[in-house]
Structures are given as structure tokens and as C-alpha cells.
Amino acid sequence: MNTAHELVEQAVGDHRHHNVPPRIREIVDRHHQTLLGLANALIAAGRDEDEVVQIIQKASESFSIKLRTETESLSS
């Protein structure tokens, strides 16, 4: 059985951000902690792993797109 951490990695593995400006780093870290918290809460509520991964993916998708746009605009 996978841990919440592994499920979050599985869900957002392609969306991890590096070289993020400092003022956004804190938000990114909190976002990641929230995804872990959400995964834990879903597991505790008895949701199966596939469903957890799917929910985490959807929950993080817009954030990742917006973050990428924002990071690009700040570095330009």
C-alpha cells in the first residue's frame, strides 16, 4: 500500500517546480503540504489509491499551470 507521500508524488510528479522565485517558494511548499494533507485525509476516509491520485492531480493542475506562467513572467 502506498503512502500519501508516494501518491502525491505519483499525482504531481510532472508538475514539481524548481528555480521558483523566493516569494513564491513559500506558497509552493504550503501547496505541497496541503496536497499531502488532502491525500492523508482521503486515505483515512477510505478512498482507494486511484481515486486519491486522480483527486490530487485535478486539485493541483490549475495551480501548476498558473505557477508556471507566473514563474515565467517573473523571470522575464
Added chain:
Amino acid sequence: MNAVCELNHFAKAKFDEPGRQRALDRLKVVDSQAEPPFERIVDLVKTTLNAPICAVTLVDNDRQWFKAFRGLNVDQTPRDVAFCDHAIRAEAPFIVEDATKDARFANNPLVLFEPHIRAYLGIPLKMPDGYIVGTLCVIYQEPKAFSEHEIAILQNFANLVVGELELRTMAFTDGLTNLLSRKAWRDRVEVEIDRAARYTNAGAILLLDLDHFKSINDTYGHDVGDLVLRKTAEIVNAVLRKHDIVGRLGGEEFAVCVANAPASVGLAVAERLRGQIAALAFPDHPGLSCSASIGVAAFEPGATVDALLKQADEALYEAKRMGRNQVRMGESAALPSWTD
């Protein structure tokens, strides 16, 4: 504090209504268009918690306004009937298992009539400054007891909403001064110009440039230069009305849109800004003073934001040429101004 409360990232909460309202105003989110991140979250919450009604609610002066919602027919209600107002005051997950059996809500119109609220769970949206600006809530039309797991799930979704609000704010905010960025300022002024054209309202654009700013940076260093920029931003914010639009266009250049006011008001505002910037004192940096030159352009029928900026820029150049620390009105185009 129970485990659910500890899930919230920001432990410090303050119930200070004026400060809370200012925190909400700083987000510039009320009455904004629908945005995918918030739409996605309410969809996920609705599905995950099998909730017929779900909303990201922002509690404004006298109303609750829904940034994103499912299962409701209106996008706002008066604040005095809002369950979410109780939730933000509770500063913790707020639960009503059966509103018809709760004296606080049994006669509430939202219980007696549409949307017939019976059970409610609202999680306060607590921003990093500790202020609670609204809630993420789910509503059921049958009585319901909420499990710890359900509360924890909604709490984490609420934390995601807070992150989205922060990122959204950052995308249009200049990091140094917290004023609007160039792009965000332009976008908002374009909307204002369109509105002014529809209602033949007057308005003015002010372009403000700090004088000899490079020499401040060279003499005192960039930290002091940044301090001057922040102090300038504070003055601009203090002088302007809530619905005026102010941004930092870049470097030492600021722009203001004085909305729904004749050009004479724009000129008066510019003069106040100039006077207050010239009076800035820096006790920790003896000898440091600053001033600003300002160009003003009045709204004209058919004028775009670029045309108005160009006109204000020409006036600004004239102010610089005439010796700086002054205000100049732009040359109006051939078209008549709307009102003055």
C-alpha cells in the same frame, strides 16, 4: 485546538472586521470573473463530499459573494443571513447538522426558502496575514452529521483555495510596493475606460516619475531606493480613493487612473501627490529628499489606454523639461472631452 484546526497553515487568527475587510480588498477578487482554479476546486469538493451545494464564499461589507459555486441560483446574498458569516467569526470549522433545529438558523430565509439549507460545514479561508476573508463551504438539504475525515478533507481543500488566492494576487502585484503590476494595471484601466465610454463618465490617467531616482540609488544604495519606492506607494494609496487604480509600471514610474471624476480632479490629485512626495522625510538618511514629476491625460471618447498613456507621458516629459517636481496636463486631442 483539535486535529482539524491544526491542519490550517496559519495559526494566528484575528477578528478585526476593518482589518479583515482591508485584507479582502487587497485581494481584489470580489466581483471578479469566474476562474478555472476555483471552479475546479468546487467541482472536486462537490464530487468528493457528495454535496449538492458547494461554494467559495467571500464575506464582503454587507454581503457574501460567491467566487465559485455549485447548486445555487444566485451569486451573492445579504451578509446578515449568511451561515458563512458565523463561520468566519468562529475562526474554526463551523458545523450545523440540522438548521431547522438550531435557534440561530431555524427562521433564516435560506433555510425556509431556496436553497433550503439543512446541514452546513464551512471552513474559514485564513490568509497568511491571519485574516479570514471567507469560507469554503458545503451545504446539504437533509440533516447530516459530519465525520472528522470529511472535515479534514474540506479543510485541505480550503487550504488549496487560500494558495490559489495568494498566487492569483501575486500574479498581478508588484512585489516591492504591492501595487498592481504593469499588465494588471493596463487590464483594469482598459475595463474602466470601456465603462467610462458606456456611461460617458469622465476620468484621468496620471503618470508619475520620481525625479533623479538614479542618483538616489547611486548615492544611498538600492535598499534606500526601494524604501523611496515603497514610501511613494504608501502616499499614492493614502491619497487615492478605493476605486481609483494605481500601479507601478516599472522602475520609478507609477500610473494612476482616477475614475469617474473630471480632469480637474485628476489635476488636483496629481498636485496632492506631488506635494506629499516632496514632503517625504527620511530621518535615517540625512540629506535624502525626493520629488516627482506628473503628467495628466483626461479621458477622451475613443481614446485607448495606450493613447492616454502617450499623452500623459508627453505631459510628464514637459514637467521634467520645465524643471521637475511639477504637474502638467497633456495636450488634448482634437476630440472634445466628455465632461469637465
